[in-house]
Amino acid sequence: MKRRDFIxxxxxxxxxxTLGLSCKRKIESSEPVEKNSTAALPYSGGKTITEPERKIxxxxxxxxxxxxxxxxxAAAAIAASRAGAETYLVERYNHLGxxxxxxxxLPLLSTHAVDKNNRRKQVIFGIxxxxxxxxxxxxxxxxxxxxxxxxxxxxxxxxxxxxESGVKMIYHTWASNVIMDGKTIRGVxxxxxxxxxxxxxxxxxxxxxxxxxFNLAGENYDMMNYHIGLVHRLGNIDHIKPGIITDPKPDxxxxxxxxxxxxxxxxxxxxxxxxxxxxxxxxxxxxxxxIWESVQKIKSTPGYEDVFLLxxxxxxxxxxxxxxxxxxxxxxxxxxxxxxxxxxxxISGAWTTMMYKGKAVKAExxxxxxxxxxxxxxxxxxxxxxxxxxxxxxxxxxxxxxIIGTCLVTGHGxxAAAALAVKENKRxxxxxxxxxxxxxxxxxxxxx
Amino acid sequence: xKIVLKSETVRIASxxxxxxxxxxxxxxxxxxxxxxxxxxxxxxxIIILKSFVVLNLLGTAVLLVVIFKNRFFCRYMCPAGFxxxxxxxxxxxxxxxxxxxxxxxxxxxLISLAAAFAGIPLLILLDPLAIFHGTFxxxxxxxxxxxxxxxxxxxxxxxxxxxxxxxxxxRICPLGGLQDLLTDIRRRTSRLIRRxxxxxxxxxxxxxxFLASGLGLISGFVLPKLIxxxxxxxxxxxxxxxxxxxxxxxxxxxxxxKSCPTxxxxxxxxxxxxxxxxxPEINFGDGYCLETCNLCSSVCPTGSITHFSPDxxxxxxxxxxxxxxxxxxxxxxxxxxRCMAACKYNAVKIVPASRLLLMTPEIDQKKCVGCGACAVxxxxxxxxxxxxxxx
Numbered sequence: 001m002k003r004r005d006f007i008x009x010x011x012x013x014x015x016x017x018t019l020g021l022s023c024k025r026k027i028e029s030s031e032p033v034e035k036n037s038t039a040a041l042p043y044s045g046g047k048t049i050t051e052p053e054r055k056i057x058x059x060x061x062x063x064x065x066x067x068x069x070x071x072x073x074a075a076a077a078i079a080a081s082r083a084g085a086e087t088y089l090v091e092r093y094n095h096l097g098x099x100x101x102x103x104x105x106l107p108l109l110s111t112h113a114v115d116k117n118n119r120r121k122q123v124i125f126g127i128x129x130x131x132x133x134x135x136x137x138x139x140x141x142x143x144x145x146x147x148x149x150x151x152x153x154x155x156x157x158x159x160x161x162x163x164e165s166g167v168k169m170i171y172h173t174w175a176s177n178v179i180m181d182g183k184t185i186r187g188v189x190x191x192x193x194x195x196x197x198x199x200x201x202x203x204x205x206x207x208x209x210x211x212x213x214f215n216l217a218g219e220n221y222d223m224m225n226y227h228i229g230l231v232h233r234l235g236n237i238d239h240i241k242p243g244i245i246t247d248p249k250p251d252x253x254x255x256x257x258x259x260x261x262x263x264x265x266x267x268x269x270x271x272x273x274x275x276x277x278x279x280x281x282x283x284x285x286x287x288x289x290x291i292w293e294s295v296q297k298i299k300s301t302p303g304y305e306d307v308f309l310l311x312x313x314x315x316x317x318x319x320x321x322x323x324x325x326x327x328x329x330x331x332x333x334x335x336x337x338x339x340x341x342x343x344x345x346x347i348s349g350a351w352t353t354m355m356y357k358g359k360a361v362k363a364e365x366x367x368x369x370x371x372x373x374x375x376x377x378x379x380x381x382x383x384x385x386x387x388x389x390x391x392x393x394x395x396x397x398x399x400x401x402x403i404i405g406t407c408l409v410t411g412h413g414x415x416a417a418a419a420l421a422v423k424e425n426k427r428x429x430x431x432x433x434x435x436x437x438x439x440x441x442x443x444x445x446x447x448x
Numbered sequence: 449x450k451i452v453l454k455s456e457t458v459r460i461a462s463x464x465x466x467x468x469x470x471x472x473x474x475x476x477x478x479x480x481x482x483x484x485x486x487x488x489x490x491x492x493x494i495i496i497l498k499s500f501v502v503l504n505l506l507g508t509a510v511l512l513v514v515i516f517k518n519r520f521f522c523r524y525m526c527p528a529g530f531x532x533x534x535x536x537x538x539x540x541x542x543x544x545x546x547x548x549x550x551x552x553x554x555x556x557x558l559i560s561l562a563a564a565f566a567g568i569p570l571l572i573l574l575d576p577l578a579i580f581h582g583t584f585x586x587x588x589x590x591x592x593x594x595x596x597x598x599x600x601x602x603x604x605x606x607x608x609x610x611x612x613x614x615x616x617x618x619r620i621c622p623l624g625g626l627q628d629l630l631t632d633i634r635r636r637t638s639r640l641i642r643r644x645x646x647x648x649x650x651x652x653x654x655x656x657x658f659l660a661s662g663l664g665l666i667s668g669f670v671l672p673k674l675i676x677x678x679x680x681x682x683x684x685x686x687x688x689x690x691x692x693x694x695x696x697x698x699x700x701x702x703x704x705x706k707s708c709p710t711x712x713x714x715x716x717x718x719x720x721x722x723x724x725x726x727x728p729e730i731n732f733g734d735g736y737c738l739e740t741c742n743l744c745s746s747v748c749p750t751g752s753i754t755h756f757s758p759d760x761x762x763x764x765x766x767x768x769x770x771x772x773x774x775x776x777x778x779x780x781x782x783x784x785x786r787c788m789a790a791c792k793y794n795a796v797k798i799v800p801a802s803r804l805l806l807m808t809p810e811i812d813q814k815k816c817v818g819c820g821a822c823a824v825x826x827x828x829x830x831x832x833x834x835x836x837x838x839x
Contacts (some may be wrong), residue, residue, distance in 0.1 A: 009724050228800070251780055253781050254781075254782075264805070265781045266580060266781065266805055267778055267783070267785070267798065267807040269800075270785075270788075270798050290804055352786060353786050353827045354788075355825050356710060356737075358710040358735050359710060359824075360734045360824040361734070363827070396789075
């Protein structure tokens, strides 16, 4: 073959290939997307509105769909995507980290616990541990045990990790319904500025915290009404004039990684239903008013004039709501007796005193505890997992299950499990937990 | 086939049984049940409390047997007696002064029972089973030089018997004396019924009776007035009888201390009030008085802790909880609701505090029984338990 011939043929082949590829791209992009049919609803009297049949466009078909971008959801999405599954993450606000960041509940609790050799050590590793390490590197995390982070740094780091791992992020979107094929969940209906849309997925992970998705799928749950608060931050703490003694001393909360900025927790009213919109709305306004008045009072204290209200949290601190009725209910006894699970997906620690068999066990003496995969599995629905504060446990354990550390651990476990189920083309219920553990360990998780 | 049990075998068996049940082995209701077999304790208890519980049948049964078989308890059942005999057996001392000492056991028994009628079971602490069991409560509860010294009655008994062989059982023991007394009464009564002439007796029984019971009655009336009731209150086990009676009725056997599943009962060591010395006191360490437990009341052989059913726990007030709000995490906007979570009687609520944004634990004193759960779970020890006010 002459050189000229070779060059010509190569050029032609190259041109054809380019044309072909561009054609394919064209075909794909010109595929007709179902437009939202008109959303206006007819009113025909009465106390209910009947929604007429309508066609909802399928926005995407994916392997794993994570609803809720809190600590659990972010960890789940990153884990699934890193394990090779195409992953969508849906978040209702404009940031990741949920209550940890936007909710201003800044401490990453239960990072440490006592092991079988009676040594208190770090127990939370994996993706949650990585988030914590990155924040530490940025200088945006203080304290070794139960670190307190800066919320904006948290949002930034989580966004970085999501982008690096290739998760497809959908912000400003609310999940409003589930798509079921018999007992199997096939996807979720979403609402946002673009209208109503569906994302179909092989596995859905409920990281809503309130268990919105398993509730819509018809799972049984326990409702736990608990304290709801609203956290705020104070600025200019470093401008308080020293040497002034007042009684009572204004309470300024706890320090954060940013100099002069404190975060102030709020216990809030007990026995509040975190899924009741009237409750949420009333509490929101009541708390904002109380916070404003409290800060005014601080400012009126001599020496404290410069202190100001930096921000109130972007969401109410709903501590508990729905608890899944799952395949295994994790008990306080499990957490106190080093119970070993064959299907362990992670280990969490302790941050407060617990009463066990009539004896109070202080946080610094409490054992580390394993979380089994089965406690993330709903009883009825196939291909649905629950992670975060709504997974299956008994109420006595709530102080340890509802906190950031445990949410990161359950999220990581659920994400890895979902990716494994997709990869092996199995129902999430049927995956080999031995291989799940291998995957988790390869992703840096610590399983004891 | 008739099984012949040698007295020695039976004694070893009962001593072993008593020994094991006296140990803090977590035997629940069986803890120290052997104490219940003492008719002396049983009589003192029912005279003082004027009430009877099912387990008193053990003491009653022994009482009926010893009426007809004198010193049956000593011969077959008494672990203290068995050990004293053995110690006396190996003793090489030639001391014999005490051989001339009169047997005061039945006098002591009489005095004690007569005093009990007047309101104070004077010598109940001399019961051999009380002494035997008390020593083993050193093995549980608080351990200090003071408690060890105070509870070493049994080793002391053995030591005395080593120096003065056989001094205890035949001469001092009020339980032995009670048996002699009962047998004596039975014999005299049966002779009276059969109209047989009384044997000649160096001591006049009527005079002895009169003197001893008179002495007992007088001391029973006078002594409680001399011993001023405990000023400093402390938390006693649930359903304890009123302090003055408790201090005199309690035989310090340690059954409640050994049976407590959360080990919160310890010996009270207050120098200022010797009548309450070594009685059980609640000391919440890291445990609390379980809402489902009535063990201390069911093992108490004297009824100092009134027997109650676990359902009654919510109306048995041991004390009350007091919050020191300055120490409370909620006063500093910290996350905590441990006291509320720990309370089994719904007595703790977390309510808005007087200061803006802050919450505070509020204890409903009508519901709080003083079980101590909130106090022991509190991460900052901001809750203190206080004894009930003196009535």
